[in-house]
Amino acid sequence: MNLDGSGLTCAQVHAAAHGEARVTISGVDRARAAWAAARQLTGIVYGRGTGVGANKDVQVEHGGPDLLRSHAGGAGPLVEPERARAMLVVRLNQLLAGGSGLDPGVLPVLARAINDGFTPPVRTYGAIGTGDLTALATTGLCLLGELDWHPPPTPRPTTTPPPRFALADGDALPLISSGAATLGDAALACHRLRLLLDAAVDVAAFSFVAVGASAEPLAAAVQEARPHPGQAVVAARLRGLLSQEQGVRVQDPYGYRALAQVHGAAMDALDRAETVVGTDLNSASENPLIAGSLAWHNGNFHSGPVALALDTLRASLVQAAQLSTARLATLMDPGFTGLHPFLADRPGGSGALILEYVAQDALAELRHLATPVTTGTAVISLGTEDHAGFATQAARHALRCVEPLEIVLACERAAATRALHGPTPDRPLTSDVEAARLALRGGG
Numbered sequence: 001m002n003l004d005g006s007g008l009t010c011a012q013v014h015a016a017a018h019g020e021a022r023v024t025i026s027g028v029d030r031a032r033a034a035w036a037a038a039r040q041l042t043g044i045v046y047g048r049g050t051g052v053g054a055n056k057d058v059q060v061e062h063g064g065p066d067l068l069r070s071h072a073g074g075a076g077p078l079v080e081p082e083r084a085r086a087m088l089v090v091r092l093n094q095l096l097a098g099g100s101g102l103d104p105g106v107l108p109v110l111a112r113a114i115n116d117g118f119t120p121p122v123r124t125y126g127a128i129g130t131g132d133l134t135a136l137a138t139t140g141l142c143l144l145g146e147l148d149w150h151p152p153p154t155p156r157p158t159t160t161p162p163p164r165f166a167l168a169d170g171d172a173l174p175l176i177s178s179g180a181a182t183l184g185d186a187a188l189a190c191h192r193l194r195l196l197l198d199a200a201v202d203v204a205a206f207s208f209v210a211v212g213a214s215a216e217p218l219a220a221a222v223q224e225a226r227p228h229p230g231q232a233v234v235a236a237r238l239r240g241l242l243s244q245e246q247g248v249r250v251q252d253p254y255g256y257r258a259l260a261q262v263h264g265a266a267m268d269a270l271d272r273a274e275t276v277v278g279t280d281l282n283s284a285s286e287n288p289l290i291a292g293s294l295a296w297h298n299g300n301f302h303s304g305p306v307a308l309a310l311d312t313l314r315a316s317l318v319q320a321a322q323l324s325t326a327r328l329a330t331l332m333d334p335g336f337t338g339l340h341p342f343l344a345d346r347p348g349g350s351g352a353l354i355l356e357y358v359a360q361d362a363l364a365e366l367r368h369l370a371t372p373v374t375t376g377t378a379v380i381s382l383g384t385e386d387h388a389g390f391a392t393q394a395a396r397h398a399l400r401c402v403e404p405l406e407i408v409l410a411c412e413r414a415a416a417t418r419a420l421h422g423p424t425p426d427r428p429l430t431s432d433v434e435a436a437r438l439a440l441r442g443g444g
Contacts, residue, residue, distance in 0.1 A: 002026055003089070003111075005097030008281045010194075010274055013187035017086035019153075022115045025107055030098025034290040038101030038170065045295045046288050047173030048101075053381035064169030065144065071137035071176060072147070074123030079181075081150060083399075084119035086184030087135060090281055094178055099284030099291060102174035106165045109143065113163040117152025118142075122181065124396075128378055129303040129389035132181035140175050143167055177286050179303050182392045186277045186306060189398035190270065193317070196405055197266055199440045200320065201234055203409050204259055205241040206416035207327040211336040213256040214249055215242045223260065230271070231264030255326035262323050266316035269309075273398075276309040303391030307374050310394035314370040317401055321366050321408045325359050331415040332356065343415060345423040352415050354429060359411035362404035369397045369404070410436035 001012055004027035015021040044050060044059075051058040052067065092110045095102055113119070120142045126134030141147040143165045167175065208215070216222075218235040238260070251257065280303075288295040330336040331343065332353065344351030373390035380388075413436040414429065 003093045003096055005030060005093055006282045008093045010187040010190040010277060013086050013089050013184060013281065014191040016089045016114060017082040017184070017188060019117065023089065023092070023111050025092070025096060025111050027096060028104050028107060031095055031100070031102070031104040031107065034098045034101045035104055037293050038290050040293065041295055046297055047177070048170045052173065054384045056384065064167060064172035067172040068137045068140040068144070068176070071133045072141050074126035074134035074138065076124035079122045079124055081119045081153065083185060083188065084122045085114055086188055087122065087132070087181040088114050088119070088139070090183045090187065091136065091178055091180035093281060094180060094284065097282060097284045099286045099289045100174040100177070101290040102171050103168060106143065106167070106171070109163045109165045113149070116160060116163070117154065118149040118163055121147065121150055127182065127392040129179070129182065129307055129391040130385060131177060131301045132179050132392070133176050135181040136176035136178060140167060140172060174286065177301060179280070179285065179301060179391065182303060182306065182395045183277060183280050185395035185399050186310060186391070187281065189395060189402065190274045190277055192402045193270060193313070193398070193405070195442070196402065196409065196440060197263070197270060197320065200263065200324065200409050201237045202241070203324070203413045203416065204263070204327065205238055206420065207331060207412060208238070208242055208256060210416045210419035211330050212248065213252045215239065215244050217257045218242070218260060228264055228268060230267030231260045233267060234264045235260040253326060253330060255323045255330060259323060262319050266320040269313045269316040273309040273313040276305050280306060303389035307389040307391035307394045310391065310398050311372040311374050314394070314398055314401055317405055318366050318370045321363050321405055324408050324412045325356070325363055328356060328359055328412045328415055331412070331419050337419050339419065339423060343418045343423050345425050349426055351423055351426065352418055352429060355411040355415050355433070358433065359408045362407040365404040366401060366408070369401050406437050406440055407433070409440055413439065
């Protein structure tokens with residue numbers, strides 16, 4: 001997978017983060033030009049000869065390592081290696097976009113860290129959507145040799161040295177002026193949610209067949225009358241999976257009748273989130289931005305657009321999951337399936353009743369994770385930094401949404417499969433749910 005500062009996608013971030021693709025770099029001219037221009041700058045340039053935050057007007061000398069040391073102060077548990085690696089992939093691509101003024105000699109070193117499986121010991125807490133300072137400062141100290149990289153999951157030859165680079169004083173702020181960790185989480189979340197929302201259409205098709213739901217609401221004429229893109233895509237996919245003669249009821253419950261509208265809105269929200277995240281994956285979000293022969297002090301680091309897009313996405317997941325639990329309820333109802341209540345094999349049996357409890361528990365978690373971050377802010381650094389986007393939390397919560405959404409859909413799939421294949425005697429259903437989760441991931 002080649003990185004050149006443009007064209008990086010959420011799917012590619014996921015592949016590189018999980019060791020499914022190696023990275024190469026090309027097109028370093030923009031990074032090299034910014035570095036050369038930065039070395040010729042005169043006058044006051046934020047972070048290059050000044051303190052940061054409220055210390056922006058205080059001149060300092062030789063403060064590079066100290067800036068990294070002071071900002072590498074994250075807290076809480078270590079993030080998973082794939083999340084730390086996603087951050088490295090994003091930051092490397094951003095640096096290739098130019099504008100940082102960072103020594104381009106560090107670029108192949110970061111690429112080697114990604115490919116060899118080294119990750120910085122990044123802590124969970126320490127950012128509010130105005131730059132992932134603690135995570136990237138920790139990375140800088142690893143490059144300097146002051147902190148140890150986490151070793152690769154697969155042991156390397158003892159002759160493989162850890163990635164090192166002698167960052168100069170002026171390289172500290174250019175390295176950490178980025179939301180790369182937040183964007184890494186957002187990219188991982190968008191990719192995994194894409195797979196789940198696609199698979200959810202197939203799950204819904206099982207339920208349609210199991211209860212004999214009408215395909216009439218999916219007709220092309222209906223979609224053309226209200227042409228939302230996601231709605232049209234979902235309806236078309238379901239039409240391709242179902243018989244157009246199926247179903248005899250005039251008005252099915254909303255879990256079926258309004259599926260294209262609700263699930264389609266989630267697909268539209270995901271498309272929007274991927275577009276916003278993709279823009280930032282390939283942007284120079286540096287402050288100051290080195291462009292031409294000048295340093296431009298700016299606010300491109302602010303994550304407001306990402307936070308807003310991810311807030312909408314998480315809310316839409318709740319709507320989609322609520323319809324899944326609604327369909328699950330119909331699968332328990334003999335009035336829809338013609339079987340015993342709860343898909344039991346005999347009158348009075350519990351059958352698949354417990355799946356509703358599991359799904360509603362997971363749905364409650366999704367509702368919690370959908371709480372918007374964009375309604376809050378923070379004022380820090382003696383009032384100099386007087387707004388925060390909290391996209392960090394939005395991305396973290398979006399990534400956490402994957403598990404409960406998968407469980408809700410797995411419960412529906414397990415119930416629909418039982419309805420279609422015939423009830424079995426009462427037994428633990430954990431293996432059914434786990435098999436359904438595996439199927440949702442494309443494993444069966």
